[in-house]
Amino acid sequence: MKPGAPRAGAPKLAAGAFLSGAKGRLLPASLPFRFFGAAIAFHLLAWVALFFGADAFPRFQGGLGWTLAALHLITLGTLAMTAIGASLQLLPVATRQPVGSPRSIALLWWAYTPGVAVLVLGMGFAQTRLLAAGALLVVAALLGYALLLARNLVGARGMHGVVAHGWGALASLLVALASALALAGAYVGWPLLGRGSALSLHVVFAAYGFMGLLALGLAYILVPMFALSPAPPETRVRSSAALAIAALALAGLASFDVAPLALRIAALAAAAAAIALHLRSMTVALATGLRRALGRSFTLVRIAWALLVASLLLALGLVIELSLPGLPALFGLLLIAGWLLGLLLGFLQRILPFLASMHAGAGRRLPPTPSSLTADRPLSIHFGCHFAALALLTLGILVDSPLLARLGAVAGFVGASAYAWFFALLLHRTWGAGSAAPRAAPNAPSADAPSPNPPP
Amino acid sequence: MPSALPPEGGSPATRCWHETDGAHIDVRGLPPPEPLVAILSLVREMASGATPVIVHHDRDPQLLYPELAELGWTAERIDGDPGEVRLRLRPAE
Numbered sequence: 001m002k003p004g005a006p007r008a009g010a011p012k013l014a015a016g017a018f019l020s021g022a023k024g025r026l027l028p029a030s031l032p033f034r035f036f037g038a039a040i041a042f043h044l045l046a047w048v049a050l051f052f053g054a055d056a057f058p059r060f061q062g063g064l065g066w067t068l069a070a071l072h073l074i075t076l077g078t079l080a081m082t083a084i085g086a087s088l089q090l091l092p093v094a095t096r097q098p099v100g101s102p103r104s105i106a107l108l109w110w111a112y113t114p115g116v117a118v119l120v121l122g123m124g125f126a127q128t129r130l131l132a133a134g135a136l137l138v139v140a141a142l143l144g145y146a147l148l149l150a151r152n153l154v155g156a157r158g159m160h161g162v163v164a165h166g167w168g169a170l171a172s173l174l175v176a177l178a179s180a181l182a183l184a185g186a187y188v189g190w191p192l193l194g195r196g197s198a199l200s201l202h203v204v205f206a207a208y209g210f211m212g213l214l215a216l217g218l219a220y221i222l223v224p225m226f227a228l229s230p231a232p233p234e235t236r237v238r239s240s241a242a243l244a245i246a247a248l249a250l251a252g253l254a255s256f257d258v259a260p261l262a263l264r265i266a267a268l269a270a271a272a273a274a275i276a277l278h279l280r281s282m283t284v285a286l287a288t289g290l291r292r293a294l295g296r297s298f299t300l301v302r303i304a305w306a307l308l309v310a311s312l313l314l315a316l317g318l319v320i321e322l323s324l325p326g327l328p329a330l331f332g333l334l335l336i337a338g339w340l341l342g343l344l345l346g347f348l349q350r351i352l353p354f355l356a357s358m359h360a361g362a363g364r365r366l367p368p369t370p371s372s373l374t375a376d377r378p379l380s381i382h383f384g385c386h387f388a389a390l391a392l393l394t395l396g397i398l399v400d401s402p403l404l405a406r407l408g409a410v411a412g413f414v415g416a417s418a419y420a421w422f423f424a425l426l427l428h429r430t431w432g433a434g435s436a437a438p439r440a441a442p443n444a445p446s447a448d449a450p451s452p453n454p455p456p
Numbered sequence: 457m458p459s460a461l462p463p464e465g466g467s468p469a470t471r472c473w474h475e476t477d478g479a480h481i482d483v484r485g486l487p488p489p490e491p492l493v494a495i496l497s498l499v500r501e502m503a504s505g506a507t508p509v510i511v512h513h514d515r516d517p518q519l520l521y522p523e524l525a526e527l528g529w530t531a532e533r534i535d536g537d538p539g540e541v542r543l544r545l546r547p548a549e
Binding site: 158159221224225228229230231289290354357358366367368369370371 | 487488490492493496497500519522525530548
């Protein structure tokens with residue numbers, strides 16, 4: 001047949017109908033969407049937990065209770081949950097490698113989600129057996145995820161800088177899990193490592209290492225995709241990855257009291273250089289893309305990037321033992337809720353309509369457009385409430401006021417409810433648009449099962 | 457035979473040319489998201505007319521379809537060389 005002629009037996013298809021054929025190379029929608037849905041539910045619960053833990057929040061430095069539970073509802077329940085869903089869907093774009101079978105990913109969710117719930121209940125109620133049981137489930141699930149991630153990264157083709165971030169995140173996850181087990185073990189009478197070392201390793205490798213490197217790496221795919229700009233220069237991406245990994249290694253060594261002050265300052269300098277390179281790539285992508293107006297979602301993202309820089313300044317304050325009451329809590333707030341949560345919620349409000357549109361084409365002449373699936377009003381409410389919560393919590397720390405912290409939790413809860421409203425509307429519109437995929441049976445393979453071919 | 461034209465708004469590695477059946481763009485071998493950016497640049501250039509865009513790709517460009525839908529364009533798969541994914545893009549009727 002002459003090249004350029006329609007394929008034999010292939011009727012003319014609209015983009016959406018053609019997508020239904022291409023859809024076979026995506027994960028079934030029920031898989032990423034269940035991770036995103038759980039993340040949004042845990043986000044809501046985190047603010048409830050913080051409301052009850054508000055008394056301890058302004059001077060929080062660790063210890064069982066609802067503040068710790070709120071922290072882990074955000075880190076494990078919201079951030080890691082979303083990162084798992086997003087990376088399993090998006091990393092194949094960079095690596096051109098398929099991820100694991102839908103069944104293994106569904107199993108991962110079924111271990112991880114109840115594991116997080118049990119773990120945070122154990123933390124909140126100070127029930128160490130519950131905590132240990134939840135920790136074991138979470139560790140097992142995250143090890144399963146690490147295996148899927150490693151398999152995906154081995155033999156990856158192209159985008160070496162993104163892949164380097166993936167390997168760094170994977171190594172950090174292992175350190176974060178080992179230190180988490182050491183911390184949980186101490187609560188049940190099996191101390192594996194000094195609490196100071198374990199805590200330092202856990203904070204650095206869980207937040208900046210696992211979550212941070214995944215966020216930086218996925219941003220190299222997502223930001224040019226959203227802005228429709230060329231990929232950042234590979235040398236800059238690799239340099240940023242190398243500096244970030246060096247920073248983590250230095251901070252890790254410092255956790256074992258090896259020249260802690262000098263190594264931590266060196267780590268912060270390397271991290272600052274890594275972030276400068278990363279932000280340079282991001283700002284160039286945003287300034288040169290075909291799509292300049294990225295709306296409220298990218299205001300959230302830009303503020304999150306600013307708060308990442310602020311978190312490094314506060315980390316420096318902690319390293320030099322700056323005398324500022326509440327500094328550890330403020331550092332944690334800007335790092336977790338300011339940078340990571342803000343970045344994630346900003347990206348997610350663009351990813352979700354896009355993915356939903358990709359999955360919603362089956363049986364339709366035209367797929368619903370991403371813009372028709374999103375919902376501006378709930379996102380506008382979330383935007384205001386998210387920053388109101390951050391401001392109230394910051395003030396609560398600065399003036400040591402549990403009342404302000406509690407008000408911050410209420411603002412955060414209203415914002416999280418609005419975000420859940422946005423997600424519910426999106427599912428409703430997607431389902432109404434003809435996609436059965438979000439409702440697919442948990443382990444359903446067949447038509448939606450990914451083919452060996454990765455997406456572009 | 458298609459004649460290679462200077463790239464217009466796409467990556468330097470993108471090849472664009474015109475034939476009787478439309479404007480062709482070859483994005484094979486480009487890393488993501490450059491195929492997406494190059495194709496959408498060309499579609500935007502063609503948006504005012506009815507000239508189809510013929511895409512020569514090495515994989516199904518899944519991320520393209522929501523963007524095409526936003527622009528009111530459709531895609532159909534047509535026969536191409538072995539190992540190639542060839543698409544004809546045109547405004548939705």
